[in-house]
Amino acid sequence: MEDNFRHQGKRKLLVEKLKEKGIEDSAVLDAILQIPRHLFLDSSFEDHAYQDKAFPIAAGQTISQPFTVAFQTQLLALKKGEKVLEIGTGSGYQTAVLCKMGAKVYTIERQHELYKKTSLFLKKLGFRPKYASFGDGYQGLKEYAPYDKILVTAGAPFIPKALMAQLKVGGKLVIPVGEDPQIMTVLIRKSQKSFEKETYGEFRFVPLLEDKN
16 A cells, blocks of 8 residues: 655645635645545556546445545534544545544445445554444434534435434534535534524535435
């Protein structure tokens, strides 16, 4: 699992590109600078790893383009030590970014093939989320709630009530909502019963799968 000067140089160029596109959070940029994204892709895609593109991974899923990862993470406004629920572990790249930024990460993946592969791979790279689970993202992980932040990395036709319920007062839920494209949506929990909603434009994600367990 090599990470050489050529890879590191490409990451520096990628970070400059993300800055040009409006990513300002230095902790997000630093995590992307440090994490070897090429290791999260099939080796045949290595030359494309530091382009700002999404690429296919196992089980018909994709690894999100770096800008999307950076944009969603920046929207979280993450503080070190916060408890984050990630819906859609996928390749594990977004999980690694959250771990690198010092979050306590709880992550759930619907595709069993990906769950097994990614759980082992993250450990090999030294990233250890607090808890990784195979299950239905629409249900969240109630047993570890509440969370400071919740990040959904697949397109949901609606905002699951279970995820809203598992968010702390003052916490943020970042989720792409809709069919195709989705609207990047942020919910901020203002009280037990009230939420403030913000939207941040169109994105395209693979769909969030439901009721498969």
